[in-house]
Amino acid sequence: MGYPHKSHPQETPVLSKHFGDPAARTLEGWKARGGYTALAQALTMAPTAIQDVVKASGLRGRGGAGFPTGLKWSFMKLEDGKPHYLCCNADESEPGTFKDREIMRWTPHALIEGVAIGAYAIGAETAYIYIRGEFSEPIRVMEAALAEARAAGVIGPNAMGSGKRIDIWVHKGAGAYICGEETALMNSIEGKRGNPRIKPPFPAVSGLFGQPTTINNVETLTAVPHILNNGAEWYKGMCLSSPKSTGSKLFSVCGNVAKPGNYEVVLGFPFKDFLYDLCGGPPAGRKFKAIIPGGSSVPVITIEEAEQVRMDYEGFLEVGTMLGSGGVIIFDDAQSMPRQLARLARFYAHESCAQCTQCREGTAWMTRILERIVAGQGTFEDLDTIFDLSESMTGKTICVLSDSCAAPVVSGIKKFRGEFEALITGRRSSTVAVGV
């Protein structure tokens, strides 16, 4: 539901049903809303049986990559005699994305239940919820809920009387976008600088503390109890377009839009209806111009492209972008795309961990060029340099941070070249109504 707005009739509130309701935050309140029945059931099942249900549901990772969750869990060798770990990625730092924050603020026990089930399903006795350091309020809410769950024996050495140990701890980050990258997150928990690791080895072989590890996003894990409660078929049935994209998904909507907020719809929902009906269209007197639909790291699309899209993994791919984290950033016709993209590039330059040359130099160079263009001192060669640069920034580094900088910038120049040329030649651009 579109917290802070009232739920729209076309939304399907599964994860967001209790957003805005403080009574859902307590253990008692959560149990009264059907909480922890899925965990109780899970603890009577074989871990592989849980993996199978999640596989059959079609649930895919909600953090950005869209990897099938059940399949990821099945990479963990259950009888290898090693300690296993589950990491819950709550480092939500992707510009445009603010859904995990609401899940943790309003329904902390929903996440705890999902984490506990996930841990059990991969043979882990310990799980860490890595929350970005800026999220003081979600951290307080999660810590309080975890203390309650521990005191009640829901988690701990004998979770729900099952004889199984499931410890869950919050690990607070300290300001670093890159720690949302899975191996950087593991380094950060280990008390290291948050540099991504070279893969392979993949986390399921050697992850946190060198042991087999699975890492899942907050929203992904929060969906799991619903799947166990209602069955894989129910989840799979929530599908409006591609059968490869199932379930409901939270979309965070921000930028130039009448009603920013979180909205939960079934995958495959028409983006046009979403933008104009649920989100209320553009601000008064303005028109939508461009959208980055999956968090800032995915290519920009024009409003004309957006209006044709079905909101699922495949639908966004068809127009050359990605569903990503579901962070929808909207720019209206008063915004200068060169200025916005220069600011985004600056974000990536600031957040580069600086391990790889292509990223450290590329993000900073790209930022300097874009800022020069915005200042009216760019040349046409600058645009070619950006395209050349983007090739060395894509697919050549340890992680995808530099790719994520290049994607919106390159697509933005291709689709709004007129605005860049206008700044270079000093003429007015036809696609900016007001602004720079």
Added chain:
Amino acid sequence: MSHGPSAPAHGHGHGGDAAPYVPVFTEGSARRRELADLITRYPSKRAALLPALWMVQQDRGWISEDAMREIGEQLDCTAAYVKGVVTFYTMYHQHPVGRHFIQVCTTSPCLCAGADDVVKAFLEHTGCKELGLTSPDGKYTVIEVECLGACGFATPVQINEDYVECVTPEKVPGILAALGD
């Protein structure tokens, strides 16, 4: 992930005439027990490093080189190692900051909503001459910060621990007044 404040304006850093460092994790202290308890959550002592740094910052407001040495001794790593970690993460202060540390999000979604004007309003009403410099009364430090993850509530501003959402330039004087001293 802040654009960390620059070096202190008026030498209230770790000067030669500074008082001797008082350890945080002294034998028998609550912080020592808290750290020992934290270490049990991890198979490696070093994993308690980020939490230990947070404790020091909470108690002292910033993390000095002496504090880095003390934490290193507690967790069996060198002061240089601790410094390497401190400098990676933008939220750890390597020198004192104002009592109210104000971080205005200016990443693209907030830029659309006019975050630039919010930054200007904070600079104007706090008396901070520029980003990263503490006001002469030691009360405020204002910086720009990268995405706070509250883009639907543009412009979010983090003041010490807490977020203030949907900030506009007009709201700034009221927000500052509510902070008190």
